[in-house]
Amino acid sequence: MNKTLQYLIWFLVAVIGASAVGGIALHRGESINALWFVAAAVCVFAIAYRFYAAWIAAKVLMVDASRATPAERLDNGRDYVPTNKWVVFGHHFAAIAGPGPLVGPTLAAQFGYLPGTLWILVGAVLGGAVQDMVTLFLSTRRNGRSLGQMARDELGPVGGFAALIGTFTIMVILIAVLGLVVVNAMKHSAWATSTVAATIPIAMIVGIYMRHLRPGRVLEASVLGVILLLLSVFGxxxxxxxxxxxxxxxHDGLTLAWWVIAYGFAAAILPVWLLLAPRDYLSTFMKLGTIFLLAVAIILLQPEVKMPALTQFIDGTGPIFGGSLFPFVFITIACGAVSGFHALIASGTTPKLIANESDIRMIGYGAMLLESFVAVMAMIAATVLDPGVFFAINSPAGVVGKEAADAVATITSWGFPVTVEQMELLAQQMGEATLFARTGGAPSLAVGMASIFGSAFGQHLLALWYHFAIMFEAIFILTTLDAGTRVGRFMLQDMLGNFWPSMGRTSWYPSVLLTSAIVVAGWGYFLYIGVIDPNGGVNILWPLFGISNQLLAAIALSVGTGILIKSGRLKHVWVTLLPLSWLVIVTSTAAWEKITSTDVRVGFLAAANDMSAKLAAGVLPPEKAAVAPQLIFNQQLDAVLTLFFVVVLWIVILDMLRVSYRSLAGKPVRPSVETPHVQTALDSSWVRD
Amino acid sequence: MLSSLRQYLGRCWRFLRQVSGDDAYERYLQCYGKNQVAHQHQQPPLSREEFFQLWQQEKWDGVKRCC
Structure with missing residues (x-):
């Protein structure tokens, strides 16, 4: 009876899920209710978690609940600690869910709601969540080793080096693009800038409270910080x-970019307790609270999605970024579907906390599904806006024209009607001077969130909701910026330490200053170029970020695939090989197009050549001619960087194939470094209740 | 009814303290006490302030936040 009831419930979930996915795929009316998206995500994820993830855990990874985890064997009360699975889930989710799943879907909405939503659902179930779970499992079986170490141990030094370089470059590009998102959100907005600036002293107050006034009282200090943050929005x-x-x-974008660069350098050399750690507490609480609020508001309000399922921009002529649906939707939405960055977290802190291997499915697979759910909500928030408004906010002036009248005329001519009055009224409601050409995704997401929150919790507070949403995005973008700069610094110190030992000492101040400056200069350069680029910078930086992130995912899936083959699980290797093959196709095609396309909005070299020709012919206006040489150099540099990414990708793939072939042919390969089985002695009920 | 509600709220509070790291020092002391028998530590346990300083320093020594 019980069994029959279970079958019936899962059958119902499957029917509702299939109807919801079918509904959003086939619907071609004026608008569609956002609840369909929520229903599709919940049902698809529930089925994937209950059946696919459980099957992978049992049959492919063969998780063993009787095996002692590193947290149990190496328990030291600090970093290796057997921990309640819900607590680990909370830590892991807070670590993986950054601004990426909010920005990517917003940008990809230019293709319409359908491609992005389907990729989020399918990509997460078959790709992202599998990658996270497999990496978490492999690292747990190897005492919490990092992805780079596992690549070196299992594939060889080539794979290890590729992972190291991949991680470093992704960090630089990621910070630059996120910096650009914040700069565009603060541009000529005293309200947004002052609120974001206030988060710095607030974090410091919280840091001093936790360090000196009431050491270690994290909750008290966080409550204080959250209250101050809310006051800063009013202020x-x-x-x-x-x-x-x-x-x-x-201020204009360039001044703000210099401020962000100066801030990044200061944050990297200040002690962690003063700025980074307290900011992270605040951003985590804000993030979880706001996402929960957004989910409640969407369910309460059931807003109508006004964006069509598909727009004409699937042909590659989109204003937000150039490039056709395939492969660019798969590059634009990385976080939320498949994010290589997660593999670094899944092979970092999390495996050192897991009390029992049977928790791996929930933490590895489950947390990624929740992140994808956040991406679906971001897609909803972007597509509930009138499409005309969405494009007016997100299209750079270089594409639609600098004057408001030109911009609305261009956007209306695409079939997405919008008027200057409508945009002015909206800007006034949101407390901003203008909302035209506020690229980067954060302002349009904030307008979407403000209108959802406003309708659910009070329309007269729209400006407050808008700036709350900007502050919420900025606070964890800045956390990523601080943390990423610091990680880049550690990696650089580690590399330089091989040639000059004192540079490797992480606390030696000259080394700290020099390596921080190099990392900040790296991302600062791309941020600077992104700001002076009249096409908005997002068009260049976001695809680069997507390609580098998917490169890292391909490295993680290659390590997984190699280990599955080496350990005699060829029959099930498709579990990682399928998403890996897809990522290789997508990343290689995107890189190929970014390098060779003759469309100036897609190909880096085409853009460089076009601008060189215009500069030589003297047809550029003086202000553009002044920055043209820098933009030309940057486009060429981006082409080289893209080529570098794709070469690294193929080196790793070929290395993995070499190891797999040797293993299958019975030739000697590096032995697996899996730790031997030790029976768990932990009565785990205390951590697992 | 009321006691089970109190029990439930107590569990939520303990969870919140653990997930935020508010009780990390108490857990460290517990772990220290448990290991004292096995390892016979020569040093006394760290003070709350020292522990928190070390814990935070170690926590940020690597990739801890993602995109």
Missing amino acids: GGYIDHHPYLSSLFN
Whole structure:
């Protein structure tokens, strides 16, 4: 009876899920209710988790609940600690869910709601969640070794080096593009800038409280910080209306970019307790709270999605970024579907906390599904806007024209009607001077979130909701920026230490200053170029970020595939080989197009040549001619960088194939470094209740 | 009814403290006490302030936040 009931429930979930996915795929009316998206995601993820993930855990990975985990064997009360699975889930989710799943779907909405949504659902179930779970499992079986170490141990030094270089470059590009998102959100907005600036002293107050006033009282300090953050949103409104104070915070993009660069350097050399650690607590609480609020608001309000299922921009002419649906939707939405970066977390802190191997499915696979759910909500928030408004906010001036009248005329001519008055009214409601050409995804997401929150919890507070949403995005983008710069610094210190031993000492101040400066200069350069680029910078930086992130995912899946083959599980190797093959196809095609395309909005070299020709012919206006040489050099540099990524990708793939072939042919390969079985002695009920 | 609600709220509170790291020092002391028999530590346990400083330093010594 019980069994029959279970079958019936899962059958119902399958029917509802199939109807919801079919509904959003086939619907071609004026608008479609956002609840369909929620229903599709919940049902698809539930079935994937219950059946696919359980099958992988049992049959492919063969998780063993009787085996002692590193947390149990190496328990030291600090980094190796057997921990309740819900607590580990919370840590892991907070670590993997950054701004990526919010920005990517917003940008990909230019193709319509359908391609991005389907890729998020399918990519997460068959790719991203599998990658996270497999990497977490492999690292847990290897005392919590990092992805780079596992690549070196299992594939060889080539794979290890590729992982190291991949991680470093992805970090530089990621920070630059996220910096650009924040700069575009703060541009000429005293309210946004002052609120974001206030998060710095607030984090410091919380840091001093936790370090000196009440050491280790994390919850008290966080409550204090969250209250101060909310007050800073109100305070920003006051500053915005004050003639003198608002002039202090009203800046153009370039000035703000220099501020972000200076901040990044300061954050990297300040002690972690003062800025990074307290900011992270605040951003985690804000993130979880806001995402929960957004989910509640969407379910309560059931907003209508107004974007069509597909737009004409699937042909590659989209204003937000150039490039056709295939392969660019798969590059644009990396986080939320498959994100290689997660493999670094899944082979970092998390495996050192897992109390029992049977928790791996929930933490590895489950946390990724939740992140994808966040991506679906971001897609909803972007597509509930009128498409005309969405494109007016996200299209750079270089594409639709600098004047408001030109921009609305161009966007309306695409079949997405919008008027100057409509945009002015919206900007006024949101407390901003203008919402035209606010590229990067954060402002349009904030408008979407503000209109959802406004309808659910009070329309008269739209400006407050908008700036709350901007602050919420900025606070964890800045956390990623701080943490990423610091990680880049450690990696650089490690590399330089091979040639000059004192540079390898992480606390030697000259080394700290020099390596921090190099890392900041690296991402600062791309941020600077992104800001001066009249096409918005996002068009260049986001695809580079997507390609590098998918490269890292391909490395993680190659390590997984290699180990599955080496350990005699050829029959099931398709579990990692399938997403790996897809990523290789997508990444290689995208890289090929970014290098060779003759479309100036897609091909880096085509853009460089086009601008060189225009510069030589003297047809560029003086302000553009002044920056043209830098933009030309940057496009060429981006082409080289893309080529580098794809070469690294293929080196790893060929290395994995070499190891797999040798293993299958019975030739000697590097032995597996899996730790031997030790029976668990942990009465795990205390951590697993 | 009321006691089970209190029990439930207590569990939520303990979970919140653990997930945020609010009780990390208490857990460390527990672990220290448990291991004292096996290892016979020569040093006394770290103070709350020292522990928190070390814990935070170690926590940020690697990739801890993602995109």
